[in-house]
Amino acid sequence: MFESLKKKFSRTSEKLEEELIEEAEKEDNLQEEEGKKFSFFSFGSKKENMEEDESNLLSEAEGTVGKETENEIPGGDSIEEDVDEKSGLLSRLRGSSAKENIEETSDEEKIIEESQDEEKSHFWSRNKDNEDNSVDGEAGGGIFSFVREKTIQEKHVEDILFELEMELLQGDVAMEVANEIVESVKEDLVGKKIKRSNDITEYTFLALKNAVSDIISIPSKSMTEMIEDKKAEGGPLVVMFVGINGTGKTTTIGKLANFYMKKGYTPVIAASDTFRAGAIEQVTYHADNVGVKIIKHKKGSDPAAVAYDAVEHARAQGKELVLIDTAGRMQTNTNLMDEMKKIKRVSKPDLVIFVGDALTGNDATEQAKKFNEAIDIDGVILTKADADSKGGASLSIGYVIKKPILFLGMGQGYDDIMEYDSEWMLNQLFSDNDESEIIED
Ligand SMILES: Nc1nc2c(ncn2[C@@H]2O[C@H](COP(=O)(O)OP(=O)(O)OP(=O)(O)O)[C@@H](O)[C@H]2O)c(=O)[nH]1
Ligand SMILES: [Mg+2]
Structure with missing residues (x-):
């Protein structure tokens, strides 16, 4: 289910990660180069000091290093080998009592470490699977790290968020929902300090998950609770199903009659589609299969009277x-x-439910809007969610009309219906990475 949105979400995380790593690598390389030049020249000036000491060992060592130095500066090649050799000579000098020598030695060692770090960073940024998953721990032991912490700025996320928005729209997510997701992700990410590549993926992914979670969670009583409330008042819960042609209203009524029979309630069905040929027979067929009473009049009669x-x-x-x-x-x-x-006027339903076909994507959302304007609907049932690979309607419809989704139709059988659960939906949308936790504000 919802493969299309899933793909878009992980692509967004990966893209931001790529962008930041690339930028960090550029900055790190620059720093690295500057660092090498600096220590190189400081090594040269050290040479003069050491010559003043007139130590035989030192003079011998410096002579060698000096030669290498002159050879390597112009080309700039083999810097790491160069550093290695220097380091070898300098470790020989470590035995000397000169304090300056010791200081110089540790400087050079730092360069080597940095150089090795750079290799690691290239390696790990291209071998993400091997990364440590912890977020807060210090980078080390072969884990990729930026040389410095990076703060995500608006410029890093602009393109990616624009792309995300476009993709959401193509995935049949309603415009206002796409905007809301993008804004929320941006707010969440900009200013966040990131230490390494898996932080970026995780933060982007969680920012998306948070945004979507807010959108799909519309608090509501369950229909069972509403039945219980009405029962306590001594009346039935009256539910009217509306929607455009063929979305699954009649099938859903059969499923719900079955669902509540199994819970021990006694439903009754009103055959108020007196308009379409075969509609009364169709709903009678479902009522008989499930074993509930049906109230029906002749075709063409007043549907309000039947209700x-x-x-x-x-x-x-x-x-x-x-x-x-x-x-x-x-x-x-x-x-x-x-x-x-x-x-609606005559039967005074407690609940008017819009039945939308999830496969029609943004059209379902637009229709829900219109029906809501016409008769103020109370909730939504989305059918054919079993066949919905896009997920756009499931994500948008409740948010756009500010009404909860109550059930999802999951197939053509009587048992193929489930009560809507936003946690379940979130996991469906993000199931490839569902071990992630939602960030607490
Ligand atoms: N895969 C799948 N098919 C469904 C689901 N719900 C309904 N259908 C199918 O959708 C088709 C139309 O269903 P109906 O219940 O007749 O739709 P309706 O809204 O009552 O149609 P009209 O009365 O003509 O407006 C049927 O073939 C159903 O089996 C669902 O959740 N999943
Ligand atoms: Mg029907």
């Missing part, structure tokens, strides 16, 4: 749940939208 009768029936029989099926309609069809408003 009203079903509510009366549930009240009279002490049933806990009324599921009202309605005809699919385009949000642009004014007559049918008015008819839907009438069903």
Whole structure:
């Protein structure tokens, strides 16, 4: 599920990592070069001091080093070998009591270490799999590290975030949701101090995860809790299902009747799609399969009256749940939208649920907006999530209309429905890296 978003998220993390490592490497190389030149020249000046000491050993050593030095400066090649040889000579000088010599020796050793570090940094930045995963520990023991800590600046993230936004939009994420994610990731990252490459990936990934987590978590009571609340008041929970044609309203009603029967409740279905040919037969088929009562009138009759009768029936029989099926309609069809408003007025549902097809991506979000404007919906059920590789609607729909997703349709069987769980959704979206924890603010 949601492969497309998953890919986009890990690509963003990797790109930022690449950019920062490249920049850090450039800076480190520059520093390194400057460092070598400096110690090289300080070594040359040391030579003069040492000559003043007139020590035989020292003169012999310096003579050799001096020669190498002259040979190596112009070409600038073999610097590491050069340093190695110098270091060998200098370690011989270590036996000397001259304090200056000792100081010079440790300077040279530093250069060697840095030079080795540079090799490590190249090696590790290209062999990420071998990296240590800890974030706070000091770099060492072969772990890649920047020579200095790097602070992420706006310029580092601008291109990547622009790309992320484009990709989210292509992945059918609604514009306002894409903007929100990008802004939140930017806020999270800019100013963050990073020590090594796996920090970058982790921080970017967690920033994304935090942003998405905020977007998909809309607190809501579960439908079961709502049934219980209504039961305590002595009435059924009346739920009306709306949406455009073929999104899965009737199938979802069959699934929910089954779901709540299994929980010990007694649902009743209202066949309020009196409009489409075969609709009454279809919903009757599901009611019979699941074993629940169906209230139906003739084709073409008033759907509001059917819904009203079903509510009366549930009240009279002490049933806990009324599921009202309605005809699919385009949000642009004014007559049918008015008819839907009438069903709502007459049956006074506790919940109006928009049923959207996840596969239609941003269209589902746009339709939800229109239905919400027309009759103020209370929640969403997204169907066909089992076949949704993009994830755009799942990510956007709740946030855009500020209403919770209540269930996800996960297939064509009666058991193929699950209560929406934002943690589960987050793991679906980020499952390749799901061992990461969400950063606490
Ligand atoms: N894969 C998959 N298919 C689904 C799911 N929900 C519904 N379907 C299929 O979608 C098709 C349409 O389902 P219906 O329940 O008839 O849709 P509807 O919204 O009632 O359609 P209208 O009444 O014509 O507006 C059927 O073939 C269903 O089996 C789901 O969660 N996953
Ligand atoms: Mg239907």
